[in-house]
Amino acid sequence: MKLLVTGGAGFIGSAVVRLAVARGHQVVNLDALTYAANLANVAPVADSPLYTFQQADIRDRAALDAAFATHQPDIVLHLAAESHVDRSIDGPADFIDTNITGTFNMLEAARKYWQAAGRPDGFRFHHVSTDEVFGSLPADPAVQFTEATAYDPRSPYSASKAASDHLVRAWFETYGLPVVLSNCSNNYGPYHFPEKLIPVVILNALAGRPLPIYGDGSNIRDWLYVEDHADALLLVATKGALGRSYNIGGENELTNLQLVQTICAILDRLRPRETGTYADLITFVTDRPGHDARYAIDPTRIRDELGWRPSVTVEEGLERTVRWYLENEAWWRPLLGRQGVGQRLGRAAP
Numbered sequence: 001m002k003l004l005v006t007g008g009a010g011f012i013g014s015a016v017v018r019l020a021v022a023r024g025h026q027v028v029n030l031d032a033l034t035y036a037a038n039l040a041n042v043a044p045v046a047d048s049p050l051y052t053f054q055q056a057d058i059r060d061r062a063a064l065d066a067a068f069a070t071h072q073p074d075i076v077l078h079l080a081a082e083s084h085v086d087r088s089i090d091g092p093a094d095f096i097d098t099n100i101t102g103t104f105n106m107l108e109a110a111r112k113y114w115q116a117a118g119r120p121d122g123f124r125f126h127h128v129s130t131d132e133v134f135g136s137l138p139a140d141p142a143v144q145f146t147e148a149t150a151y152d153p154r155s156p157y158s159a160s161k162a163a164s165d166h167l168v169r170a171w172f173e174t175y176g177l178p179v180v181l182s183n184c185s186n187n188y189g190p191y192h193f194p195e196k197l198i199p200v201v202i203l204n205a206l207a208g209r210p211l212p213i214y215g216d217g218s219n220i221r222d223w224l225y226v227e228d229h230a231d232a233l234l235l236v237a238t239k240g241a242l243g244r245s246y247n248i249g250g251e252n253e254l255t256n257l258q259l260v261q262t263i264c265a266i267l268d269r270l271r272p273r274e275t276g277t278y279a280d281l282i283t284f285v286t287d288r289p290g291h292d293a294r295y296a297i298d299p300t301r302i303r304d305e306l307g308w309r310p311s312v313t314v315e316e317g318l319e320r321t322v323r324w325y326l327e328n329e330a331w332w333r334p335l336l337g338r339q340g341v342g343q344r345l346g347r348a349a350p
């Protein structure tokens with residue numbers, strides 16, 4: 001099977017690339033290498049004969065046509081996106097260009113390739129999206145996002161992802177393009193770019209800096225270990241029913257405060273402070289505008305139709321993640337100097 005993975009130098013895309021190569025798939029990693037990319041994320045497979053890197057921007061339609069013609073993929077996993085909510089609030093234009101127009105370009109390039117290849121059943125386009133398109137949930141644990149939940153995006157990031165989801169469904173209904181979609185909860189794990197909440201907390205704690213938590217820390221997220229997500233994505237891409245979407249969650253709901261306290265407790269065990277505990281560093285900062293209260297995934301469809309469940313608990317996944325950051329300073333240290341990352345260590349949310 002030949003996979004074309006867009007955004008394969010990013011956090012989740014690189015986990016997909018590493019897993020797909022490990023499973024014997026040929027993989028083309030198409031990525032523009034924005035500030036969020038890091039080819040070190042795919043270093044474990046870079047020398048494999050199964051792996052190819054193609055630098056291209058999904059805003060460039062001609063580059064996409066050329067990539068499809070050159071690489072002739074069986075399956076596309078489309079992950080390339082601007083992904084950081086706070087950056088979307090500070091400057092939404094890139095989110096519109098990449099997430100909406102870029103996805104439109106991907107669909108049109110895929111449609112041209114699929115029609116020219118004359119293989120109606122030999123191609124699939126998997127669009128990877130977020131549960132943030134569904135908006136914000138009340139605290140009641142009985143209420144979760146299902147695939148039938150109405151879209152209600154509330155940030156420029158989630159609105160741009162919602163728009164891209166609608167385009168993908170329209171290309172299925174209108175042109176019959178063989179698509180499948182997934183919407184997942186917050187990911188965490190190794191290789192997570194150090195402007196997102198979990199790496200920010202780990203790296204600030206190690207430096208003895210304040211651990212910033214938006215508002216009162218009561219916002220709830222459902223945490224999904226990135227390697228579990230990569231496993232689910234390969235399953236949905238290959239076995240998901242065409243035209244259908246699958247919600248992917250970790251079955252791990254935590255408030256932001258509980259999450260940060262759990263990380264602090266792991267660090268207290270693995271690398272104790274000379275005085276006090278890491279939780280002493282927790283600092284509450286002014287809330288993000290329009291901060292969604294709760295996200296939670298109902299995983300029934302992917303469990304019942306495809307037999308998938310997450311393999312690690314959030315406690316196991318967080319311990320693996322903290323250990324990874326402790327052992328991989330050579331990976332994260334150079335990223336702290338990248339565009340805008342240093343200032344974001346002072347405010348972070350999932």
Ligand code: NAD
Nearest residue numbers: 007009010011012032033034036037057058080081083187
């Ligand atoms: P990321 O920011 O870590 O990586 C994004 C990658 O896309 C980078 O390598 C970047 O260079 C590339 N990219 C950006 N713009 C591009 C362009 N114009 N052309 C080509 N490549 C471009 O993102 P991530 O956290 O790995 O998220 C991947 C996907 O999963 C996104 O579509 C995101 O919306 C979705 N998602 C993420 C999460 C999460 O918790 N991180 C949750 C749900 C869904």
